[in-house]
Amino acid sequence: MTGKPTTGRFDKTPGWLDWFEGPAKPAFQLPPGAVDAHCHVFGPGDTYPYAPERKYTPCDASQAQLFALRDHLGFSRNVIVQATCHGADNRAMAAACRASGGKARGVATVKRSVSDAELEALHADGVRGVRFNFVKRLVDFTPKDELMEIAARVKQLGWHVVIYFEAVDLPELWDFFTALPTTVVVDHMGRPDVSQPLDGPEFSLFMRFMEAHGNVWSKVSCPERLSLSGPPALNGERHAYRDVLPFARQVVERFPERVLWGTDWPHPNLKQHMPDDGLLVDVIPHIAVTPERQQQLLVTNPMRLYWPEEA
Numbered sequence: 039m040t041g042k043p044t045t046g047r048f049d050k051t052p053g054w055l056d057w058f059e060g061p062a063k064p065a066f067q068l069p070p071g072a073v074d075a076h077c078h079v080f081g082p083g084d085t086y087p088y089a090p091e092r093k094y095t096p097c098d099a100s101q102a103q104l105f106a107l108r109d110h111l112g113f114s115r116n117v118i119v120q121a122t123c124h125g126a127d128n129r130a131m132a133a134a135c136r137a138s139g140g141k142a143r144g145v146a147t148v149k150r151s152v153s154d155a156e157l158e159a160l161h162a163d164g165v166r167g168v169r170f171n172f173v174k175r176l177v178d179f180t181p182k183d184e185l186m187e188i189a190a191r192v193k194q195l196g197w198h199v200v201i202y203f204e205a206v207d208l209p210e211l212w213d214f215f216t217a218l219p220t221t222v223v224v225d226h227m228g229r230p231d232v233s234q235p236l237d238g239p240e241f242s243l244f245m246r247f248m249e250a251h252g253n254v255w256s257k258v259s260c261p262e263r264l265s266l267s268g269p270p271a272l273n274g275e276r277h278a279y280r281d282v283l284p285f286a287r288q289v290v291e292r293f294p295e296r297v298l299w300g301t302d303w304p305h306p307n308l309k310q311h312m313p314d315d316g317l318l319v320d321v322i323p324h325i326a327v328t329p330e331r332q333q334q335l336l337v338t339n340p341m342r343l344y345w346p347e348e349a
């Protein structure tokens with residue numbers, strides 16, 4: 039239903055898993071106005087070439103394919119997050135935001151050299167945040183003073199900062215994160231090691247991070263990326279990713295006004311299995327267990343952050 043994954047003139051990273059064709063219709067009915075608050079577009083590489091400094095080459099995943107998935111799953115809107123394979127060239131993401139007719143907002147990656155006019159053009163396209171990536175397999179190091187300077191500039195536009203890091207790096211990054219002057223959105227709960235206890239030191243630190251800093255939000259996304267127990271087919275359930283659920287449920291319960299959810303389509307860098315996005319949606323009622331929490335997670339919170347003029 040979303041079309042066949044394709045590649046243009048770029049050769050995919052060996053072993054690259056293409057996104058899932060023909061996802062199921064979710065059994066869980068999304069509330070009206072639901073936002074998929076973390077997804078990407080890749081290329082197409084022939085139109086929007088992948089960045090020379092990239093650490094992987096994906097298969098193409100176009101704006102049309104993303105919008106078809108949105109409609110199939112029952113989402114109303116997308117937040118399209120700049121992926122590292124496009125570096126600081128935001129053209130594919132920005133074009134998708136423009137093409138969405140107001141149904142997509144974006145999160146960009148920029149360098150210190152970005153001009154005010156470029157930031158304003160991105161704002162007009164629908165961008166409302168910048169992403170700082172600290173996952174070492176994905177990016178080269180950027181000096182923190184450069185990032186802080188960018189954060190101060192985008193604050194003037196009312197944007198926020200999205201941070202992506204591994205849980206083991208939180209202690210070292212704590213002072214930088216807590217000095218950021220904007221709303222700060224953490225990707226995928228800061229990537230906890232879900233083989234550790236929920237109340238163990240690692241995830242407790244993340245909980246303290248959110249508790250002590252009211253400007254910090256978290257995406258409770260990517261069970262398929264964090265899970266060690268694996269996908270639904272293993273135990274015949276539609277949702278599964280059992281080991282991740284308590285972590286996500288706890289974040290939703292403790293911070294219901296500061297959580298977001300996204301598919302992460304087209305799921306870069308998965309090595310073991312590619313999730314069926316329909317079944318991923320069926321995870322939601324296991325982490326946001328009441329209609330009120332589902333409304334906050336999927337509608338109220340993302341609208342407040344990305345479409346405040348309509349919220």
Ligand code: 0GY
Pocket residue numbers: 078120121122123176202225302305306307
């Ligand atoms: C994600 C996760 C990953 C990749 C990226 O920008 C990216 O390349 O975010 C990953 O490999 O964990 O959120 O898409």
